[in-house]
Amino acid sequence: MDMKKRIKSPEQAFLSGLQSQEGNGYRMVKWLGVLMAFAIIAQAIGLAKICSDLALHNSFSLDAAALAASAFFIKVIIQYAREQISAASSRSIRFNLRQRLIDHLTRLGPNRLHIDEDAALSTRVYEQVDALDDYYTRYVPQVFLVTFVPLTILIAVAPVSWVAFGIFVVTAPLVIFFMILVGHKAAQANRKQFSVLSLLSNQFLDLNQGLAELKRLGQTNAARERLSLTAHEYQKTTMGVLRLAFLSTGTLELFSSVAIAMVALYLGLGLLEQLPWQVGVAPVSLFAAFYLLLLAPEFYLPLRQLGNDYHAKQKAEAAATDIAEVLGHTQTDRTSQTTIACADTTKQCLIKFDSLSWRQGGRDRLKPMTATIQSGERVWLSGQSGSGKSSLMTVLLGFEHDYVGSVLISGCELRSTNIEQWRKRLAWLPQKPEWVQGTIRQNLELGIGRRSENDLRFALERAQCWAVVNKLPLGLDTPISEAGTGLSGGQMQRLSIARALLSEADIWLLDEPCSSLDNETADQILDILDQVSVGKTLIIVSHDTHPVRWADQHWFMSKEGLHVEAQTVTTDV
Known part of the structure; x- marks a missing residue:
C-alpha cells in the first residue's frame, strides 16, 4: 500500500483523495462487479448448453434457458445499479469540490489574482470540475471490472482450453499497451485544451468589460480578430482531443476483434478436426466451443470499455493539475503568527496601526506606518x-497576514480576531462596483439576506437613487448585467452605497469611489457619502491629495512613509 502511494503522481493522489470521500x-460498485462476473459465466454456460443441445440433440433445455435468462437480467440490474451509484458519487464529489474551491477563492480574496484572472478561475471552478464527471462515473468503476472480470474468465477458461487461455493472456497486454500509448497523447491534448479555454475566457471577459473603450478608440475589429484567433485555436485543440479519443477506440476495437477472431478460428478448425498440430481430433466439445466463444467478447469488453474511458482519466488528471494549483495557493497560516492578547477594549481606539509594514516578492508593499x-x-x-x-486595504480586509508589526482592532490583534466576524463589520466599495447577473433587488441583497421593501426603499432614498430605480419599468426587479448595463457610473455607485447601508456595517472601506466619474458626479457622490456616513468609520482611498472638508483626518502616503494630518495632531511616520 505504501509503495502504491509513493508511485502515484500528484494528480492521481489528488483524484484518489477525492474518491475516498465516497468510499x-x-x-x-466493486461488490456489484463481483456479482456481474459470476453472472457472465452463468449466462455463457446457459447459452452454450442451449446451442449445443439444439445442434446435437435437437432439444431445448428449460433449465439452461432459465439460467441464461436469470443471469442476463441480473447483469442488466447490476449494471443499472452500478451506473446510478457511480453517478451519485460523482455528483457528490464534484459538488463538494466546487464548494471547496469557491470557499477557498473567497478566503484568498484579491490574492486569487496571483493564480489567474477571474475568467480563467471560473473555468476551473465550473468547466474543469465537471471534467471529472466521466472519470468518477465511468473510469473508476471500470478499473475494478477490468481486473476482476478477465481474471474470473481466465480461471473459468483454463480447465476447458489451454490454447484459448494462452490467446487471452498474450493479447490482453497488447490492448492495455496501446490504450496507455494513445492515452498519454490525449493527456497532453487535454492540458492544451484547458489552457486555451482559460485564455479564451480571459479574453472574452476583458472584451466585455472594455467594449465601450474599444469602441471609442476604434479597436473593436482588432479585438474581434484576436478573440476569433483564440476561438479557432480552441476549436483545433478540441478536435485534436476528439481525434485521439476516436483513435484510441478504433485501435482497441481492432485488437479486440483480431483476438476474438483468433479464438473463433481455433475453435472452428478444432471442431472440423483440421488443426495442424491435431488433425483428426477435436480439442474441445461443441458445448465447450460455444462456451469459449461466448466468453471471448466478455473477456475483452472491460478492456475495450476501459480504453474508451481512458481518455476520461487523462482529461481528469489535466483538470486536477489546475484545480490542485488553486487549492494549493494558501495564505500565511494565521496560527503561526504571534498572538497579541486583547487589552481593555473600553479604553482603546477602534483601529491602530503599530509599526505596520508588509514586504512581498522582494519589494516593500507597505512602508512602516503608525496611526490610529x-x-x-x-x-x-x-x-x-x-x-x-491598496496594500493597506488588503491587510484590513484580512486577506494578508504576513505583515510585520500589528493591526489592533479595539485593542485586539487582527491576526487573532475572528475574520468572519470582522468582515461582517466591513462594507467594501471598490473602484468599479461588482455585480452579478440578476435583478437590482438581488444585487442589493447579495451577501446580506432578504430585506423588506421599506428597508430597500429607505436605503435607496438615502443614497439618492430611489427616483432612478422607481422610474424603471420593473423597479427593483429590473434585471442588470455584470457590467450594470443601462445604468450610469454614478447610478451604480449610488446602488453600491445603498448596499453598504443595507449591510449595517459600521466600518466602510472605499477604494477610489469616484475615479471613473466626471467631476460633477464625483462631487455628488462625495456629498452623499458625507450625509450617510455620519457616525460610521470611513477610510477613503483617493489619488486626489486635497481631502473633502468633512474628513476628520488626511493621510498622505508616499514611498517613504505616511504623513498623518488631523484637526489637532500632526504626526510624521
Missing part, C-alpha cells in the same frame, strides 16, 4: 501610485 459507494482611527472618524487616504494604499 462506501465505490465499495458497493477612533470610532466614527472619517479618514481621507491619498498618495502616489504604488505607495501602499
